[in-house]
Amino acid sequence: MTLERERFERLLALFGPDRDRSGERYEAIRRALVKFFECKGGRFPEEMADETLDRVARRLAEGETVRAADPAAYVHGVARNVLRGDWTQRQRATARASAAPAEPPRDEDAASLAERRLACLDRCLAALPPETRQLVLRYYLDERRAKIDGRRVLAESLGIGQNALRIRMHRIRARLESCVRACLGGETEGETGHSGTGDQE
């Protein structure tokens, strides 16, 4: 077993004895770390999440014992150190940088991007299964009070609670966002994996 592999296995073991479940837990913690760094204004949330998990793996390989009841608390502590490092680097970089502001995107580019985004959204909506597309349209219809009432009725009609509906809609929305990003990045519709798939939860 290579050193890297051994480290990774130790890291997975931190999240539980069942390898499959700890693998899922690893992915969930990584996603949450990306969110953490995003919320904290980290410059590169994805890279910083990986750096955090690398540091945790290194410490475990060096024999450090995690005493926290929940490994998430330990990971959180390491993540805050990574964040502090980012802030320090940024302060140094700011001190070195010239005072000239960054060039804002040209308005023409922004307008063209907005048009492309709308076209991509149409494609991605059309690629959703019909029942999911209907759900999106019904969920986002209306404003304020009418929206609240509409969502309550929608949740009742699906036989789920309103919070469960919110989470379900977030997942569909995340898929749509991902599809639009891929479309804007020049990937083809088929690569989004939406066609013919259901409302996966």
Place this chain on the structure above:
Amino acid sequence: MSQSLEDGRLTAYLLGRLPPEEEEAVETEYLGSADAYDRLQAAEDDLIDAYVGGHLPAEDVRRFEEHFLASPARRERVAFAQALRQRVMQKAERPASRPASLLLPVAAALPLAVAGWLFLSVRQLRTEVTRQHEQHAARVREAATDRARIASLEKELAAGRVSAGIVTLGLAPGFERDEGAPDRLTIPPGADSVRLRLSLSPGAGRGPFVARVETAEGDVVAELRRLRAREGNGPTVDVLVPASAIAAGTYVLILRGGRPLEVVDTYHLRVASP
């Protein structure tokens, strides 16, 4: 913790206005639990939608723009939410029958309420049951109306994918185009979007601006944020509106800017049938 309290706490976290110890508690929760992470993500969706829909209080708008939008990934999510709202809004015209359907259970319940008052001890329970049945029936009717509307929206959506034409219309502040005049505005069939190119008054600044398109009756057709002036033959701002949202009729476009937001320019627009 109740749902609304939990949402308020997560929103405060996302806007960076929780005290440090509370912040830490929220972070430990979503790092340690997939459910807590999902709730945070859903709260973020709602926050973005409230911002895009113009429903956030002024202080939260300031924090949102200064704190939340610092991340490029989040700016992209806001742009996505604007696009989604634009697409849904153009289909948001309620059928005329809906207000009537909402009034129906009330009207029907009135005589029952009188009967309940006359025969209070016996009829009170029956009245309540009847009212519940009627409300349920109204909801079923409403759901059927929504389904029919969504079916028609889907047809529109399918048609929208076929055409991607954009028609550009120049507007000067305060300028009202009259139907029948040589430069009257006609949106050709098949046009997907209308780009309203607004000439700015001197001193209007470069933005960011918020543009709101309203019908003569005051119904909001579209609202776009974070618009910036572009230089050409004088400063202009482009406002992109779905063609399907602009039927024949008279519209007012209000451009606001500055902090706090103030009206910068007003534009009048009359659209003729093609």
